[in-house]
Every structure is written in C-alpha cells, then in structure tokens.
Amino acid sequence: MFCPKCGTQIPENDHYCPTCGEPVANAAKTPDESDHTAMFEASDIERTRLLSALSYLSLLFVVVALLLEPNSKFLRYHINQSIVLQIFGVVAALVAIIPVIGWIVGCVASIAAVVFLIMGIVRAYKGQAKDLPLIGKYTVVYYN
Numbered sequence: 001m002f003c004p005k006c007g008t009q010i011p012e013n014d015h016y017c018p019t020c021g022e023p024v025a026n027a028a029k030t031p032d033e034s035d036h037t038a039m040f041e042a043s044d045i046e047r048t049r050l051l052s053a054l055s056y057l058s059l060l061f062v063v064v065a066l067l068l069e070p071n072s073k074f075l076r077y078h079i080n081q082s083i084v085l086q087i088f089g090v091v092a093a094l095v096a097i098i099p100v101i102g103w104i105v106g107c108v109a110s111i112a113a114v115v116f117l118i119m120g121i122v123r124a125y126k127g128q129a130k131d132l133p134l135i136g137k138y139t140v141v142y143y144n
C-alpha cells in the first residue's frame with residue numbers, strides 16, 4: 001500500500017502516512033465490487049434513470065420501459081434487479097406458508113424485500129448501478 005499523496009510505502013495497519021501524515025483510509029480504499037455505475041454511459045443513465053426507477057414498481061412498467069428503450073444497458077441492469085427482487089418476494093411469500101419458522105423467515109424476507117425495493121428505486125433514479133444486498137448478484141436479464 002502506498003500513500004496517495006507522496007507515494008511513500010505505508011506499513012500495514014498504520015492509519016497515517018509516516019512521511020506526510022496523509023490518512024491511510026484514502027490509500028486503502030478498495031473499489032466497490034457491487035457498484036457497476038462506471039460501466040454505463042452517462043447519456044444512457046440520464047435518459048433511462050426514471051424508467052429504471054419505475055421498473056421496480058410493476059412488471060407492466062418493465063414491459064413499457066423495454067419497448068421505449070430497448071437498447072439501454074442501464075435500464076436492463078435495473079430490470080434484472082427488479083425481476084430478481086420480484087422472485088425473492090414470491091419465494092418469501094411461499095416460505096411464509098410454513099408454520100412458525102416460515103412465518104418468521106417470510107416476515108423478515110418481506111421486510112427486506114420492501115427495503116431493497118426502495119433502495120433500487122432510489123439508486124436507479126440517482127443514476128447509480130449498485131447491486132442490491134444478497135440478491136443483486138443474480139442475473140436473469142443480461143445487460144452487458
């Protein structure tokens with residue numbers, strides 16, 4: 001690990017550069033593997049972020065959005081997440097049929113699904129492409 005300011009090698013577990021005092025947090029910052037925003041074109045994001053956010057609300061919006069923007073990678077990224085989220089919601093509802101344990105797990109999963117839904121909408125609208133926790137790594141719609 002090297003200091004981003006002066007280039008001095010910084011011993012592991014040190015919090016400041018021994019030469020210039022720069023905080024090591026800057027140097028230690030590893031790229032966020034779940035954030036794919038950089039791989040999408042800014043014009044694509046700007047054009048489709050609203051449609052992407054709406055796609056989380058209903059499969060009807062997914063179909064309409066795909067008809068309007070069939071070539072948008074950013075839109076497809078969020079459509080993938082919204083569909084995985086819908087599947088997650090169905091699984092949570094099925095699990096909740098099982099007495100006691102299923103009720104608890106299903107209840108927790110349903111709350112998580114609502115939180116993920118809000119996260120997805122907010123991130124899409126902000127023009128971000130960051131994988132949702134737990135479920136965001138699954139791909140059912142290819143966007144690349």
Ligand SMILES: [Zn+2]
Pocket residue numbers: 003004005006007008017018019020021022
């Ligand atoms: Zn330094």
